[in-house]
Amino acid sequence: MERLTLGNSDIEVTRFCLGTWNMGGGRGWGPEDADAAVGIIQHALDQGCNFIDTARVYGRGKSEQTVGRALAGRRDQAIIATKMMQCKPEEVSGNIDASLECLRTEYVDLYICHWPSPSLPLEPFFEEMIRHKDAGKIRAIGVSNFNRQQMQVALNYGVVSLQPPLSILWRIPEDLLTFCRESNVAVTPYSPLAQGLLTGRYTRQKTEKLGGPRDSNRLFSEEIFAHSLEVATHVDRIADRLGCTSAQVALAWLLQTPGVTSVIVGASSISQFDQNIGALDVELSEEDYKLLDEAGRAVWDRLGPEATMWEWKPT
Numbered sequence: 001m002e003r004l005t006l007g008n009s010d011i012e013v014t015r016f017c018l019g020t021w022n023m024g025g026g027r028g029w030g031p032e033d034a035d036a037a038v039g040i041i042q043h044a045l046d047q048g049c050n051f052i053d054t055a056r057v058y059g060r061g062k063s064e065q066t067v068g069r070a071l072a073g074r075r076d077q078a079i080i081a082t083k084m085m086q087c088k089p090e091e092v093s094g095n096i097d098a099s100l101e102c103l104r105t106e107y108v109d110l111y112i113c114h115w116p117s118p119s120l121p122l123e124p125f126f127e128e129m130i131r132h133k134d135a136g137k138i139r140a141i142g143v144s145n146f147n148r149q150q151m152q153v154a155l156n157y158g159v160v161s162l163q164p165p166l167s168i169l170w171r172i173p174e175d176l177l178t179f180c181r182e183s184n185v186a187v188t189p190y191s192p193l194a195q196g197l198l199t200g201r202y203t204r205q206k207t208e209k210l211g212g213p214r215d216s217n218r219l220f221s222e223e224i225f226a227h228s229l230e231v232a233t234h235v236d237r238i239a240d241r242l243g244c245t246s247a248q249v250a251l252a253w254l255l256q257t258p259g260v261t262s263v264i265v266g267a268s269s270i271s272q273f274d275q276n277i278g279a280l281d282v283e284l285s286e287e288d289y290k291l292l293d294e295a296g297r298a299v300w301d302r303l304g305p306e307a308t309m310w311e312w313k314p315t
């Protein structure tokens with residue numbers, strides 16, 4: 001599987017990253033149980049995917065524990081990304097140590113600030129992260145859900161990646177993407193399938209609820225859902241014409257977006273994972289790329305620039 005350097009770091013990651021939010025258990029989605037989740041992670045490694053994303057909050061440590069179990073004896077085959085919410089500097093150490101314990105490892109490759117806190121300054125947080133990097137517990141520092149202004153601060157602390165919500169349906173401002181490209185900050189999109197909306201599972205005839213965090217996802221909300229479906233229909237049509245699946249078209253679109261290093265994709269089964277990595281072999285024409293770009297942007301424009309995917313952000 002093709003690998004790229006993660007921004008200004010010495011870390012090589014595959015263009016496909018396995019996300020493990022749905023492996024935290026208990027939210028009405030994801031693999032059947034922890035054993036099935038371990039099987040998916042190990043299968044991903046067997047297929048040459050080296051990048052695994054988790055977070056402290058996913059199942060309150062359960063997802064990290066599952067990743068730790070799956071990587072036992074195979075630590076050297078994986079690049080682990082985990083995340084903590086921005087917290088007071090004195091709380092950073094406890095979070096990192098808890099991650100290391102759950103993940104059964106002595107170091108985290110990429111430790112990400114999950115969400116910035118509006119009530120805390122960023123500088124002391126990053127200073128503390130750097131202290132742990134110097135101590136060898138972290139190889140590189142990343143951020144998630146940061147805006148352009150916050151990125152400027154993060155860059156002063158050598159941050160190597162941004163994990164934003166990004167898909168055909170959910171966008172980030174163009175100047176943020178440009179800033180990352182010009183600063184050599186790797187962009188690693190999350191929820192690239194719009195949590196299943198862009199996989200052909202939904203059509204006008206087939207709108208059964210999928211459950212989990214999708215219940216509060218704006219793209220599934222009453223006022224937006226019909227517009228999301230229109231875009232999904234474009235994706236399905238292109239997939240039919242190219243002889244691939246809708247999920248593969250949605251992921252290929254992101255992989256062809258300049259500045260995107262690796263897409264973070266969730267999978268609830270080995271067959272979903274196998275289907276999704278097939279995107280690496282799909283190439284969209286300029287015309288198809290543009291059609292999806294414009295159709296998706298029109299939905300995002302309806303949401304407004306301050307929208308968050310689950311109508312949540314730290315206060």
Ligand SMILES: NC(=O)c1ccc[n+]([C@@H]2O[C@H](COP(=O)([O-])OP(=O)(O)OC[C@H]3O[C@@H](n4cnc5c(N)ncnc54)[C@H](OP(=O)(O)O)[C@@H]3O)[C@@H](O)[C@H]2O)c1
Nearest residue numbers: 019020021030144190191192193194195196199265266268
């Ligand atoms: N930094 C952040 O704030 C943040 C936020 C969200 C996510 N993330 C990261 O990004 C990862 C991916 O995001 P996500 O899970 O929200 O969204 P996603 O990758 O867009 O969607 C994953 C879900 O889509 C369905 N799916 C996947 N492949 C499929 C296929 N081939 N056919 C049909 N359905 C398919 C599965 O749903 P079912 O379980 O229903 O089968 C799966 O759980 C997370 O695991 C997490 O690591 C980060």
